[in-house]
Amino acid sequence: MKRQIPLxxxxxxxxxxxxxxxxSIPWVVDNLQYEVFNKWLxxxxxxxxxxxxxxxxxxxxxxxxxxxxxxxxxxLELIGxxxxxxxxxxxxxxxxxxxxxxxxxxxxxxxxxIFMNMQVPMQATMFSMLAFYIASAAYRSFRARNIxxxxxLITAAIVMxxxxxxxxxxxxxxxxxxxxxxxxxxxxxxxxxQGITQFILDVPNAxxxxxxxxxxAMGMLATSLKIIFGIEKSWxxxxx
Amino acid sequence: xxxxxxTTIGAILxxxxxxxxxxxxxLYRIAEHLLIGISVGYIIGQQYHMGxxxxxxxxxxxxxxxxxxxxxxxxxMYLGFFSxxxxxxxxxxxxxxxxxxxxxxxxxxxxxxxxxxxxxxxTVFSEPGITGFGIFSGVLFxxxxxxxxxxxxxxxxxxxxxxxxxxVGIYFLMIGFGASFGLTVMxxxxxxxxxxxxLFKDWLHIIS
Numbered sequence: 001m002k003r004q005i006p007l008x009x010x011x012x013x014x015x016x017x018x019x020x021x022x023x024s025i026p027w028v029v030d031n032l033q034y035e036v037f038n039k040w041l042x043x044x045x046x047x048x049x050x051x052x053x054x055x056x057x058x059x060x061x062x063x064x065x066x067x068x069x070x071x072x073x074x075x076l077e078l079i080g081x082x083x084x085x086x087x088x089x090x091x092x093x094x095x096x097x098x099x100x101x102x103x104x105x106x107x108x109x110x111x112x113x114i115f116m117n118m119q120v121p122m123q124a125t126m127f128s129m130l131a132f133y134i135a136s137a138a139y140r141s142f143r144a145r146n147i148x149x150x151x152x153l154i155t156a157a158i159v160m161x162x163x164x165x166x167x168x169x170x171x172x173x174x175x176x177x178x179x180x181x182x183x184x185x186x187x188x189x190x191x192x193x194q195g196i197t198q199f200i201l202d203v204p205n206a207x208x209x210x211x212x213x214x215x216x217a218m219g220m221l222a223t224s225l226k227i228i229f230g231i232e233k234s235w236x237x238x239x240x
Numbered sequence: 241x242x243x244x245x246x247t248t249i250g251a252i253l254x255x256x257x258x259x260x261x262x263x264x265x266x267l268y269r270i271a272e273h274l275l276i277g278i279s280v281g282y283i284i285g286q287q288y289h290m291g292x293x294x295x296x297x298x299x300x301x302x303x304x305x306x307x308x309x310x311x312x313x314x315x316x317m318y319l320g321f322f323s324x325x326x327x328x329x330x331x332x333x334x335x336x337x338x339x340x341x342x343x344x345x346x347x348x349x350x351x352x353x354x355x356x357x358x359x360x361x362x363t364v365f366s367e368p369g370i371t372g373f374g375i376f377s378g379v380l381f382x383x384x385x386x387x388x389x390x391x392x393x394x395x396x397x398x399x400x401x402x403x404x405x406x407x408v409g410i411y412f413l414m415i416g417f418g419a420s421f422g423l424t425v426m427x428x429x430x431x432x433x434x435x436x437x438x439l440f441k442d443w444l445h446i447i448s
Contacts (some may be wrong), residue, residue, distance in 0.1 A: 002328040005337035008435070013336060021351075024370040026444050037340060039295060039309035043334050046291035047315030051330070054322065056280060066253070073273040080277020083339060088285025098242050105285050114350030115282050121250040121438065122275040128435045132261060138425075148414045156416025157275035163426045200419050207384025208416030210357055211409075214385075215392050217431035222343040224349075227352070234267065237329055 007230045014228030056081070087111040155200060162197025252445040254435055361385050384412040 002166045020032050060074035091103030100108050144150040159168040173190045175181070178188035189195070226232035256271035299305040314336060320329030328375055364378035390402065391409030398406045440446045 001285040002331070009335040010339040010342070012341030017340045018346050020344060021347045021421075025402040028395035037344060039308075040314075041337060042291060042338060043295045043308060044318075044337055046287055046296065047312075047318045047333070049287045049291070050390070051321050052317040053280060054286060070269065075267050076270060076273040077277040080274050081281040084281020085279055085284040085288075088281070089288050100251050104330045105289050111282075111285055114278060117250050118253060118274065119278045119282060121435075122253050122257055122271055123279075124431055125254045126275070128428060128431035129257065129261065131432045132422075134425050138421075148259040148410055151411055151414040152421070156422040159419050159422025160426055163422070164334065167344060168274035172437045178420070186417040189434065197419075197422075201423075203380050204384050204412050204415040205419040207381045207390050208413050210361060211412075212394070212416075213353060213357060214389060215356075217349050220349050220353070221346060224345050226439030227338055227342045235334055 003233075003236055004237065007233070011230065014224075020230075053081070064132060072202060084114060089116070132184060159197050159200060162193035165192030167197075247443045248436075249438055254439060256347075374444050383408070384416075386415075 016032070017037075020028060020037070057078065060078050063069070063071045063074045087103060087109070088105050091110075093101045093103045093109075096110070097104050100113065101111060102110055105111050140158075142149070142153050142156075144153055161170070169186065171193060174188035174191040178186065223232065227235070253271050253274075259265055260268040272286065288414040296308065299308045300312070314333050317329040317332045320326035329331040361382065364381055365375060371379075387405050387409035389409070391398075393406075393414065396402050437447075441448070
């Protein structure tokens with residue numbers, strides 16, 4: 001029963017909701033689409049956050065309790081989490097000077113100050129560091145060994161040059177050598193990196209993305225059907 | 241004064257994370273764990289005010305819409321996760337979310353990701369006043385979509401004509417991946433420039 005009822009729920013709701021976007025009966029739109037789909041799922045999702053936060057808390061608490069490995073850092077994780085949550089939920093909205101308030105999530109709150117001055121710089125730095133790793137990986141692995149690898153290499157180089165002022169400067173220089181816009185034979189066009197980049201993005205890149213998109217859509221449809229008809233059961237977890 | 245404090249905190253955290261480029265070290269680990277903690281705390285705050293207060297507390301307790309007790313009760317089943325005896329309860333909210341999401345997703349995916357995309361693909365030549373270059377681009381686009389799809393079609397062995405078409409598909413895919421790679425690199429580089437500007441302009445005032 002612990003597995004059968006959830007499977008029946010998925011089947012029933014899956015079949016009902018397959019027809020919901022297809023009908024325009026006001027009762028269905030108001031209740032099943034607007035009310036249940038838009039609001040009820042959000043409410044259920046709010047409680048899912050409690051579970052995920054509790055899971056993170058438990059992971060760190062166990063680490064601290066067992067004093068395993070670098071457990072000291074777990075304190076920092078918990079302190080950051082509790083501090084932000086307390087500032088947002090419990091802290092009173094006292095004025096603490098400089099136009100800032102202690103509690104709440106408003107633009108002038110300490111919660112927002114920490115987010116803007118600690119979380120945002122750290123996250124931006126984390127992402128920016130990937131530039132070094134991508135460059136390093138590209139240096140080690142980009143070799144024109146065959147046609148496919150050469151195409152990848154050349155396209156990446158053109159797009160990178162086409163996205164910086166250097167690309168435009170090269171084109172302008174070549175255009176000058178070519179005799180300007182009025183020249184009969186515009187050989188300098190092959191150095192128009194911005195134009196070539198745009199063409200690559202609009203045509204071959206968009207075409208492959210669309211083809212991959214079709215594949216993804218088919219995969220989503222197949223997975224949805226497998227879930228609805230109980231072929232895919234991994235979400236049930238466990239065996240009980 | 242507050243500006244100096246906030247840019248200094250941001251700069252110290254930025255440098256702590258950059259220190260990983262040398263090697264894994266305590267400064268990086270401190271910043272990394274702080275980032276996770278603050279990010280989760282931020283989500284808790286947002287979910288409490290935007291989700292819990294807006295969708296649960298206000299409608300039920302202030303507006304008396306008791307109907308929302310039903311999804312709240314279903315959501316509460318997630319808390320069964322805390323005990324091994326009741327952990328099976330979390331299957332109910334997951335089943336409801338999955339069932340509704342999967343069922344609703346099928347016609348939506350058909351409409352948004354297949355029918356509309358297919359229409360846009362097949363009507364590349366229908367633009368008014370299309371030029372010769374436009375026709376060339378349209379043909380290339382169609383060829384790219386078709387050959388890339390054939391490459392992903394594994395019901396036939398990639399031999400003979402199918403093999404040649406699939407090979408052309410690989411070339412298109414490589415051009416697409418190269419473009420995506422180039423764009424990703426440039427995106428990261430612009431973020432990096434942003435961080436250096438923050439350090440040298442906002443914090444140290446070395447560049448104007």
